[in-house]
Structure formats: structure tokens, C-alpha cells
Amino acid sequence: MKKEKVKVAVDLGNSMLNSAAYIEKELILKKLPNKLQFEKTISPKARVMKKDGKVIYLGVGDLNNNVLKHTRKNLLEQVLVMIHEIFPNEDNLSVELITGLPPTQMFNEKYLKLFQDIFIQPGEIKITIDGKQKTFEILNVDVKAEGYSGFISLVDKITTKQNILGIDVGGSTTDLCNYEYDYEDDMYYPNVTDTIEKGIIDFETAIANKFNSKNGADIKISQIDVILRNDIDVIEYEGSKYKLDDYIDAMYPIIDDMINKITNKFGQLDGYYVVGIGGGYKTFNKYANQFISKQLEVDDDSRFYANVIGYLEQ
Structure with a gap:
């Protein structure tokens, strides 16, 4: 059977996975949520591999x-399922894979090699997804820098040069980079990079902990995640409704x-034009915007998919 050659970008976020291809x-x-289990389930949301x-x-x-x-389990399986999401009807694929790492991990040659080696498998990989043999x-x-890749995807929308x-707020990390514009090359170049090991999962954990402590409850972080990502302003728990505003301040010390x-x-921060990306930036910005005087206004999908689109564009 003839293989189809494709180029696919996959962003292996700590909270969400996403993929892109032309x-x-x-x-x-x-x-797809960055979740997995080995116990049987009949959930229609599950991809069965x-x-x-x-x-x-x-x-x-x-x-x-x-x-x-590079220490995360089942990364290869997650990449394969995200390729399948893009090409559900193709049974035989040769893949040029583009993915990313936070800059501090990408610059570590040992980490980078361990990460790349997860995906380089000898010969063919045969699996079944949702009953379909592939x-x-x-x-x-090809490994790109998270954060910078997101900037690349939005650069045409940026209206300033200084x-x-x-700020790329992900699930468990926030990647930062400042940029300098080169007038001779007519390009923005990355300058200083940094990674903070905090992200939207930390915000959600703090909110869930406060809610559970105050109400003797056992709400899951995943429910808080759905609430924050979809701009829902109430927490529903065991038939009662609670205002999110009464609990969201639990994340403020983390953001501070x-x-x-x-x-x-x-x-x-108020000295910068901030380009905020990542699935956690909207939540981060609910509190941090008081410290930011100027920032790029883009829709949620553009922020969320910024890195994976940027992987393709480099």
C-alpha cells in the first residue's frame, strides 16, 4: 500500500494537545485534552488506541x-492520535513531525535528544484507533521553541516595533521572550527567554482547593478547567450554584x-507591548491586565493554536 507523505505539527501541552496541518x-x-487512562470506558470522548x-x-x-x-509517559501515542485527528481517513502515513519544547528545555541538548528519540522509531508503527487499523x-x-513559535504566527497582527x-501561558509552564525589531532585515528577532514553571493547571488547582476547603466539597480540577476556558461564571456542584468570583482570587498569589x-x-510589564498566547493566557490576563498597559488583542482560538500554527510557518 502506498504511503502518503504529510507534514504535521503537534503541540504537546500540559493541559491540552493540539495539531495542525495544511x-x-x-x-x-x-x-484534545491531555488526558489518558487504561481502564475501559464507554465515553464517546475517548479515542481508543x-x-x-x-x-x-x-x-x-x-x-x-x-x-x-521528555519524562512524560505515552508521548508517542499522543502524537499518533493527534495525527489521526487531522487525517482520520488515511491508513498509511509517512510523517514529517514538527513539535515544540519550552526554550529552556530545547536549549538543553540532553533533554532535546531524549525528547526527539521518543518519536524516532525503527520501521513502521502499527496501531488501531477507534477500530481503524493505521x-x-x-x-x-523538528523541534521548535514554544512561545517564539506562537509569536511567529501572530507577527502580522503586531503594530509596534519596540x-x-x-507571554505564553500553558498548562504547567509559562514561556517568555522579548523581541527586537531589525530594520535592515525587516524582522523581529528573539532576545532574552525565560520559563516559569507555573500555568493554568496551577490556577485551577488553587481555585479547586479553595472551593473544596470552604464547602467541604471534592470538585475536580477538570471541572474548573471547563469553567475557565469557556468563560462560565458559576461553579455547579451537587445541585447548587456558586459564583466563580468568590473563589477565583485563590489564583492571584500565584500570578503575583x-x-x-x-x-x-x-x-x-507596563513598559511592554504584550503578546499573550497559550490556552492559559486568558485566565492569567483576568488578573494580570491591571499591570499591562498595552497588549495585542486577538481571539481565543488564535491564542490557543498560536504555537502549533507557528511550528508550521517556520
Whole structure:
């Protein structure tokens, strides 16, 4: 059977996975929660993968997050399912894979090699997804910098050339980079980078902990995640409704600490034109916007998919 050669970008976020590819010049985008389990489930949200005699249910279950991505379990399976999301009807694919790491991990040669080696498999990879047999061959792995890649995808929307700071708020990390415009090359170049090991999962955990402590409850972080991502202003629990505003301040000390670290590295936020990206930026900005005087206004999808689109555009 003839293989189809494709180029696919996959962003392995700590909270959400997303993938992107061009099919007949049309950009296709897909997303899936960074969750998996091995227990059987009939949830229609689960992607059921059989590989090497084991069955994994992807998109449901527990968060599969880990700050150091090369230590995360089942990364290859997550990449394969995100490729399948883009090409559900193709059974035999040769893949040029583009993915990303936080700059501090990408600059570590040991971490980078360990990460790349997860995806470089000898020969073909044979799996079944949702009852459909598929064969993959990963030809190569190109690793890009998270944060900078998101900036690349939004650069045409930026209206200033000075004092630009990119803030990419992910699940468990926040990547930062300031940019300098080169008038001779007519390009923005990255300058100083940094990674803070905090993200939207930390915000959600703090809110859930306050809610549970105050109400003797056992609300899940995943429910808080749905509330924050969808701009829902109430928490529903066991038949009662609670105002999110009564609990959201639990995340403020975390964001204060993040802002202090940003200030120590880059200077005051109000001196920058901020380009905010990532699935957690909207929540971060609910509190941090009081410290920001100018920022790029873009829709939620542009922020969420910024990195994975940027992987393709480099």
C-alpha cells in the first residue's frame, strides 16, 4: 500500500494537545485534552488506541502532564492520535513531525535528544484507533521553541516595533521572550527567554482547593478547567450554584509571584507591548491586565493554536 507523505505539527501541552496541518492549502486544526487512562470506558470522548497489545483511552481520564516533557509517559501515542485527528481517513502515513519544547528545555541538548528519540522509531508503527487499523512512519522530528513559535504566527497582527514581550501561558509552564525589531532585515528577532514553571493547571488547582476547603466539597480540577476556558461564571456542584468570583482570587498569589519573576527578568510589564498566547493566557490576563498597559488583542482560538500554527510557518 502506498504511503502518503504529510507534514504535521503537534503541540504537546500540559493541559491540552493540539495539531495542525495544511490539506490542499487549507489549515486544519484539532485539539484534545491531555488526558489518558487504561481502564475501559464507554465515553464517546475517548479515542481508543490499541498498540503493542495494550489499549489506551486518550482524551479522557487523568491529566498526563509533566513539566519536563521528555519524562512524560505515552508521548508517542499522543502524537499518533493527534495525527489521526487531522487525517482520520488515511491508513498509511509517512510523517514529517514538527513539535515544540519550552526554550529552556530545547536549549538543553540532553533533554532535546531524549525528547526527539521518543518519536524516532525503527520501521513502521502499527496501531488501531477507534477500530481503524493505521500504519505510521515518522521520517523526522523538528523541534521548535514554544512561545517564539506562537509569536511567529501572530507577527502580522503586531503594530509596534519596540518593547515587545511574548507571554505564553500553558498548562504547567509559562514561556517568555522579548523581541527586537531589525530594520535592515525587516524582522523581529528573539532576545532574552525565560520559563516559569507555573500555568493554568496551577490556577485551577488553587481555585479547586479553595472551593473544596470552604464547602467541604471534592470538585475536580477538570471541572474548573471547563469553567475557565469557556468563560462560565458559576461553579455547579451537587445541585447548587456558586459564583466563580468568590473563589477565583485563590489564583492571584500565584500570578503575583509570576509577575514578580517577569519583572525581575524583563522589567515592569507596563513598559511592554504584550503578546499573550497559550490556552492559559486568558485566565492569567483576568488578573494580570491591571499591570499591562498595552497588549495585542486577538481571539481565543488564535491564542490557543498560536504555537502549533507557528511550528508550521517556520
